[in-house]
Amino acid sequence: MDNGLIEKVLSELGSKINLQSLDKDQISKIIQTAAQQILAKEAAQVIENKNVVEEKREVLTMSAPSAITEFVGTAIGDTIGLVIANVDYYLHEKMGLDKKYRSIGIISSRTGAGPHIMAADEAVKATNTEVVTIEMARDTKGGAGHGSLIILAAEDVSDARRAVEVALKELDRTFGDVYGCDAGHLELQYTARASLALEKAFGAPLGKAFGIIVGAPAGIGVVMADTAMKTANVEMVTYASPGAGTAHSNEVIITITGDSGAVRQSVIAAREVGLSLLKAMGQETQSSTQPYI
Amino acid sequence: MDNGLIEKVLSELGSKINLQSLDKDQISKIIQTAAQQILAKEAAQVIENKNVVEEKREVLTMSAPSAITEFVGTAIGDTIGLVIANVDYYLHEKMGLDKKYRSIGIISSRTGAGPHIMAADEAVKATNTEVVTIEMARDTKGGAGHGSLIILAAEDVSDARRAVEVALKELDRTFGDVYGCDAGHLELQYTARASLALEKAFGAPLGKAFGIIVGAPAGIGVVMADTAMKTANVEMVTYASPGAGTAHSNEVIITITGDSGAVRQSVIAAREVGLSLLKAMGQETQSSTQPYI
Amino acid sequence: MDNGLIEKVLSELGSKINLQSLDKDQISKIIQTAAQQILAKEAAQVIENKNVVEEKREVLTMSAPSAITEFVGTAIGDTIGLVIANVDYYLHEKMGLDKKYRSIGIISSRTGAGPHIMAADEAVKATNTEVVTIEMARDTKGGAGHGSLIILAAEDVSDARRAVEVALKELDRTFGDVYGCDAGHLELQYTARASLALEKAFGAPLGKAFGIIVGAPAGIGVVMADTAMKTANVEMVTYASPGAGTAHSNEVIITITGDSGAVRQSVIAAREVGLSLLKAMGQETQSSTQPYI
Numbered sequence: 001m002d003n004g005l006i007e008k009v010l011s012e013l014g015s016k017i018n019l020q021s022l023d024k025d026q027i028s029k030i031i032q033t034a035a036q037q038i039l040a041k042e043a044a045q046v047i048e049n050k051n052v053v054e055e056k057r058e059v060l061t062m063s064a065p066s067a068i069t070e071f072v073g074t075a076i077g078d079t080i081g082l083v084i085a086n087v088d089y090y091l092h093e094k095m096g097l098d099k100k101y102r103s104i105g106i107i108s109s110r111t112g113a114g115p116h117i118m119a120a121d122e123a124v125k126a127t128n129t130e131v132v133t134i135e136m137a138r139d140t141k142g143g144a145g146h147g148s149l150i151i152l153a154a155e156d157v158s159d160a161r162r163a164v165e166v167a168l169k170e171l172d173r174t175f176g177d178v179y180g181c182d183a184g185h186l187e188l189q190y191t192a193r194a195s196l197a198l199e200k201a202f203g204a205p206l207g208k209a210f211g212i213i214v215g216a217p218a219g220i221g222v223v224m225a226d227t228a229m230k231t232a233n234v235e236m237v238t239y240a241s242p243g244a245g246t247a248h249s250n251e252v253i254i255t256i257t258g259d260s261g262a263v264r265q266s267v268i269a270a271r272e273v274g275l276s277l278l279k280a281m282g283q284e285t286q287s288s289t290q291p292y293i
Numbered sequence: 294m295d296n297g298l299i300e301k302v303l304s305e306l307g308s309k310i311n312l313q314s315l316d317k318d319q320i321s322k323i324i325q326t327a328a329q330q331i332l333a334k335e336a337a338q339v340i341e342n343k344n345v346v347e348e349k350r351e352v353l354t355m356s357a358p359s360a361i362t363e364f365v366g367t368a369i370g371d372t373i374g375l376v377i378a379n380v381d382y383y384l385h386e387k388m389g390l391d392k393k394y395r396s397i398g399i400i401s402s403r404t405g406a407g408p409h410i411m412a413a414d415e416a417v418k419a420t421n422t423e424v425v426t427i428e429m430a431r432d433t434k435g436g437a438g439h440g441s442l443i444i445l446a447a448e449d450v451s452d453a454r455r456a457v458e459v460a461l462k463e464l465d466r467t468f469g470d471v472y473g474c475d476a477g478h479l480e481l482q483y484t485a486r487a488s489l490a491l492e493k494a495f496g497a498p499l500g501k502a503f504g505i506i507v508g509a510p511a512g513i514g515v516v517m518a519d520t521a522m523k524t525a526n527v528e529m530v531t532y533a534s535p536g537a538g539t540a541h542s543n544e545v546i547i548t549i550t551g552d553s554g555a556v557r558q559s560v561i562a563a564r565e566v567g568l569s570l571l572k573a574m575g576q577e578t579q580s581s582t583q584p585y586i
Numbered sequence: 587m588d589n590g591l592i593e594k595v596l597s598e599l600g601s602k603i604n605l606q607s608l609d610k611d612q613i614s615k616i617i618q619t620a621a622q623q624i625l626a627k628e629a630a631q632v633i634e635n636k637n638v639v640e641e642k643r644e645v646l647t648m649s650a651p652s653a654i655t656e657f658v659g660t661a662i663g664d665t666i667g668l669v670i671a672n673v674d675y676y677l678h679e680k681m682g683l684d685k686k687y688r689s690i691g692i693i694s695s696r697t698g699a700g701p702h703i704m705a706a707d708e709a710v711k712a713t714n715t716e717v718v719t720i721e722m723a724r725d726t727k728g729g730a731g732h733g734s735l736i737i738l739a740a741e742d743v744s745d746a747r748r749a750v751e752v753a754l755k756e757l758d759r760t761f762g763d764v765y766g767c768d769a770g771h772l773e774l775q776y777t778a779r780a781s782l783a784l785e786k787a788f789g790a791p792l793g794k795a796f797g798i799i800v801g802a803p804a805g806i807g808v809v810m811a812d813t814a815m816k817t818a819n820v821e822m823v824t825y826a827s828p829g830a831g832t833a834h835s836n837e838v839i840i841t842i843t844g845d846s847g848a849v850r851q852s853v854i855a856a857r858e859v860g861l862s863l864l865k866a867m868g869q870e871t872q873s874s875t876q877p878y879i
Contacts (some may be wrong), residue, residue, distance in 0.1 A: 060443035070516045078476045082512050090520035091515075094532035094547075108512020110437060110476065110543060110738035136731035137511060137535035138834070141475075142435030142728030144696060147543045149511040149535055182727075183664045183696065218723060219668050219694020220734040222677075223656045229674035234401055242735055247541035248415045248431070248833035250696060250723035250733040254680075276654045282667055329820075361862045363809045371769045373867055375805050381815035384808075387825035401805020403730060403836060430804060430828035434768075435728030440836045442804040442828055445604065514748035540834035541724070 033177035062100025072164045075171040076288065078110035078141070081164040085157035096263035097132055105129065107167050110139050113146040114179060114212045114253075118189045119170035120150045120163075121197035127163040129154040136247050144184055144250035146214035150197070157256045176292035177271060181283040184250075186224070186274040187214035190293045192260045202255045203239050209260040210237075211267040214253045218242055220277045224270040228254065231269035232262035267293055273281045365457045368464040369581065371403035371434070374457040378450040390425055394446035398422065398453035400460050403432050405437040407505045407546075408471060411482045412463035413443045414490035416456040422447045427494045429540050437477055437509035437543035443490070469585035470564060474576040477543075479517070479567040480507035483560045483586045485553050495531050495548045502553040503530075504560040507546045511535055513570045514545025517563040521547065524562035525555035560586055634856035658750045661757040662874065664696035664727070667750040671743035683718055687739035689834065691715065691746035693753050696725050699732035700798045700839075701764060704775045705756035706736045707783035715740045720787045722833050730770055730802035730836035736783070763857060768868040770836075772810070772860040773800035776853045776879045778846045788824050788841045795846040796823075797853040800839045804828055806863045807838025810856040817855035818848035853879055869875040 072081035083105050087097065097104070105123075109116055113136045124131055129152045139147030150167075177188035189212035191198070198204035202212075213228050215221030218241055223230040229236060240246045241251040256263055271293070278285050366375035376398050380390065385520030390397070398416075402409055406429045417424055422445045443460075447453040470481035482505035484491070489499035495505075506521050508514030511534055522529060533539045533546040549556055564586070571578050658667035670690050674685065683690070691709075695702055699722045710717055715738045725733030736753075740746040765772035775798035777784070784790035788798075799814050801807030804827055815822060820842040826832045832839060842849055857879070864871050 040424070068573060070519075070566070070567060071570060071573045074574050078510065080476075080512055080570065082516050082570070084516060084519050086336060088519050088531045091518050091522050091532070091547075094529055095515075095534075104515075106515055108510040108514040108515075108543075110510050133534075134537070135511070135534055135536035136541075137437070137539075138431050138511075138541040138724050139437055139543040141437075144723070144725055144727075144733070147437070147510060147535070149543075149545075151513075151515075217664065217666060217694040217696050217725075217733060218721070219666055219692040222681075222690075222692055222735075222737075223654075223668050223670065223693075225677050226656075226670050226674050229677050236676045236680055239677070241681075241721055242733070242833065243719070243721035246723075247535065248722075248724040250694075250725040252734075252735075254677075273654060273656070277657060277666065277668070279658045280654065281660050281664070341645075361859060361866060363812075363859070364863060364866045367867050371803065371867070373769075373803060373805050373863065375809050375863070377809060377812050381812050382817050383822045384811050384825070384840075387822055388808075388827075397808075399805040399808055401808075401836075402805040403803050426829070428804070428827055428829035430730070430832075431724050432730055432803075432836040433835040434730075440730070440803060440828070442836075442838075443806075444808075540828065 072161055073168050075168040076175050077112040077115065077171065079112070079116065079171060080108050081168045081223065082106040082108065083157060083161045083164055095133070095151070097153060098251065101130070101132070101155060103154045103160040104132070105135040105152040105154065105164040107150040107152070107164060108148070110141050110147045111143065111145070112178065112187070113148040113188045114189045114214055115171055116148045116150055116167070116176035117189065117197050117201045118174040118212070119167040120152065121191065121195045123152065123163040124197050125172040125195045126166050127154070128159045129163040131197045134197065134201045138247040138249055143180070145214070146189070146249050172289055173292050175288040176290045178288040179271060179275065179278070179285040180288065181278055181285045183281045183283045184216040184220060184278060186271060186278070186285070188212070188267050188271045188293055190264055192249045194257070204237060204255065205257055208257050209263040211256045211263045212253065213256065213267060213270045214251050215274050216249070216251040218250050218252045220274055223277060224274045225252060225254045227273045228256060228266040228270040232258070232265045234258035234266045235260050264293065297309045365454055366461050368461040369468050370405040370408065370464065372405070372409065372461065372464060373401050374461045375399040375401065376450060376454045376457055378554050380553050380575070388426070388444070394423070394425070394448060396447045396450040396453040397425070397446040398447065398457040400443040400457060401441070403434050403440045404436065404438070405468065405471065405480070405509055406441040406482045407482045408464055408467035409441045409443055409460070410490050410494045411467040411484065411505070412460040413445065414484065414488045416445065416460040417490050418488045419459050420447070421452045421486060422456040424490045424493045427490065431540040431542055432572060436473070438507070439540060465582050466585050468581040471581040472568065472571070472578040473581065474571055474578045476574045477509040477513060477571060477578045479565045479571065479578070479585055481505065481560050483557055485499040487550070496531060496547065498550055501550050502556040504549045504556045505546065506549070506560060506563045507544050508567050509521045509542070509544040511543050511545045513567055516543060516570060517567045518547045520566045521549060521559040521563040525551070525558045527551035527559045557586065596869040622801040658747055659754050661754040662761050663698040663757065665698070665702065665703065665754065665757060666694050667754045668692040668694070669743060669747045669750055681719070681737070687716070688720070689740045689743040689746040690718070691738040691740065691750040693750060694734070696727055696733045697729065697731070698761065698764065698773070699734040700773045700775045700800055701757055701760035702734045702736055702753070703783050703787045704760040704777065704798070705753040707736065707781045708756045709738065709753040710783050711781045712752050713749040713809060714745045715749040717783045717786045720783065722762045724833040724835055729766065731773070731800070731834065732833060732835050758875055759878050762876045764874040765861065765864070765871040765873045766874065767864055769867045769869045770802040770806060770864060772857060772864065772871070774798065774853050774857045774879055776850055777796060780843070790823060790841065791843055794843050795849040797842045797849045798839065799842065799853060800837050801860050802835070802837040804836050804838045806860055809863060810860045811838060811840040813859045814852040814856040815843060818844070818851045820844035820848050820852045850879065
């Protein structure tokens with residue numbers, strides 16, 4: 001409640017009292033009524049402002065795709081999906097793309113690499129596209145982890161666009177086992193059947209169950225890795241730490257493969273120990289969307 | 294409005310009412326007056342405090358340069374300009390400086406690399422100095438981009454100081470086409486005639502028109518790059534992305550050269566598509582100072 | 587003070603006035619008393635809530651170690667101390683640990699590398715452990731510097747745990763000359779006798795006095811380095827900048843060795859010039875705990 005409101009309450013009270021006889025019951029009612037009216041007006045204003053903002057945003061989001069042909073959509077993690085129908089010749093060369101691909105789909109985010117790679121993996125399964133580059137930026141907007149830049153290529157722009165759409169839609173699911181708090185974060189991914197994006201990013205064996213386990217600060221990731229390996233008969237594919245394999249992020253990232261049940265069990269065990277350790281740092285964590293593993 | 298103030302309003306009201314007869318008009322006036330007086334006092338106090346803080350800061354900023362001979366000044370982007378008249382022998386060696394330079398000028402920032410390199414380029418044109426190192430830090434205080442450390446060298450300290458002064462002054466202009474928002478940022482630079490800082494940092498051809506195009510998150514930079522290349526007959530000098538050529542920042546950075554008009558046109562087209570894409574992410578962006586391109 | 591409270595004050599006033607005759611002294615008392623009662627109730631509630639939160643946190647912190655055997659403790663800088671009694675065979679191999687060590691101690695932080703390396707140095711002096719890896723992440727939660735991941739190894743888990751405990755305890759001291767503000771930070775470390783952690787991280791000569799000097803933004807670190815070298819007869823061991831030797835952090839980090847008095851004097855001189863330069867950027871800085879050098 002700001003100074004303006006209290007001023008209004010008091011002056012409103014004053015003006016009303018002027019117009020009334022000084023009966024005590026009436027005074028008490030006036031005081032209550034004036035306050036309630038002002039508060040109600042304020043509340044209505046706040047709600048109205050909110051609606052205006054939301055309407056404006058909706059208009060903005062709705063109108064944007066029509067203006068820029070490259071725009072596909074946005075998603076959680078400050079993610080933007082884009083498409084270029086016919087990549088400029090020189091850019092094509094500088095990016096090191098294969099000559100046969102004219103069109104590219106782009107998935108770019110400030111927060112999250114695992115969820116985006118997993119979403120791209122589904123996109124590649126579902127469309128006629130190829131993963132050309134997966135790059136991880138040291139980002140997460142002041143957090144301990146990564147953002148990502150994933151480029152998919154296609155001979156036809158409609159394939160590229162479709163792939164980006166699939167990936168953006170998948171993100172709601174793949175963010176399900178991303179848990180953040182001020183002190184750090186966890187990121188768990190699981191698929192029963194790894195495809196080309198996971199192969200590109202981590203050398204995942206195609207068609208096999210695959211899990212990604214991320215803990216930040218990095219020490220938590222070490223304990224999660226140890227727990228995962230001891231929980232079930234899984235094989236470690238990669239191990240990355242701040243000094244090697246990450247973009248100097250404050251994470252330990254391991255990837256595992258094996259029998260579907262074993263991988264899933266290991267990922268869940270890693271999640272549980274990670275959540276307990278963040279709790280031990282005095283922090284409550286929450287799923288970014290809905291846990292799926 | 295904190296609890297202390299409401300307490301004051303109520304007790305003030307109480308004490309005044311004690312001293313007055315209970316005439317209804319008077320009560321209403323008292324209520325209004327008391328509230329206004331207290332609020333006015335509060336406001337005056339706030340303004341006074343602000344002035345004191347500003348005065349103190351001014352004193353601090355004014356007195357600082359005299360205290361530390363190395364201090365030249367500060368500028369936008371948490372930039373500090375420094376000078377060392379006679380660099381320590383061992384530091385000189387460890388920094389890999391040429392023996393002939395005794396004095397160095399330092400331009401160091403938390404936010405921004407492009408604006409600083411462009412400003413240093415003007416400084417080198419205007420003074421008898423040489424660019425010795427340009428380093429980009431993964432910074433921007435939780436943003437997606439870079440900070441920078443630029444070292445200029447001179448045989449004479451007055452030249453080094455003059456160069457830093459020129460660069461700090463230029464920053465107000467070169468930040469003109471830096472656009473930031475929560476989701477990302479754009480950074481556009483254009484010069485009709487590239488000099489030694491741009492050559493050092495990007496291999497710019499000396500004396501030719503030169504442009505820098507930066508988009509974050511990186512995917513936006515890809516589309517800006519594509520747009521720039523298709524807009525006019527320009528040549529791409531460098532392409533950098535999170536995985537190569539940046540300090541793992543979440544940016545795509547391209548530099549272009551060509552005819553002055555073509556470079557300018559390409560940079561402007563890239564800016565427009567970049568601004569539209571940030572808008573499509575639901576974000577309004579603003580120039581950090583005043584657009585100059 | 588939220589709208590709910592003002593509503594309560596006014597309605598409380600109203601109900602009381604109903605029950606009283608309209609004597610002016612009484613009105614004033616009622617107004618005061620009602621406000622005081624409500625505010626007192628609010629305050630009591632706030633204090634109670636705080637206690638509940640603290641009790642819960644205490645319970646959490648107390649119960650956490652028992653739940654997770656790997657948890658040792660937490661400390662300043664979002665630091666977590668962990669231990670693994672018997673590292674998984676495959677993780678052991680991927681981390682490149684020596685076969686003879688079954689147990690590892692982990693010190694992992696979001697903010698700070700120098701204080702943690704210095705603390706680990708004391709831990710190694712005090713226990714039967716070895717430093718196996720020291721990695722620096724580009725972190726500090728949006729700041730300009732590093733987080734860290736330090737792994738100590740031991741043949742016995744009790745040694746590893748003891749080492750982590752010693753390091754966590756030391757951090758309160760080693761953060762004493764860490765000074766942060768919005769624009770940047772300084773980090774000073776000094777020991778009269780360097781041990782194995784400092785040797786591992788920086789190649790410090792064993793048993794000699796050793797100092798670490800860090801300034802951010804990096805330009806401030808350059809001037810601090812120059813000042814340190816000119817102040818006393820010390821030798822520079824390492825020089826790191828955003829482009830080399832750091833994880834692209836916006837820092838210049840130097841380490842020095844020499845006579846105990848000379849090193850200490852140089853570190854203090856660097857601290858003074860660094861504090862003055864941050865002040866010249868208009869910022870007040872404070873020790874994170876208590877200065878010790």
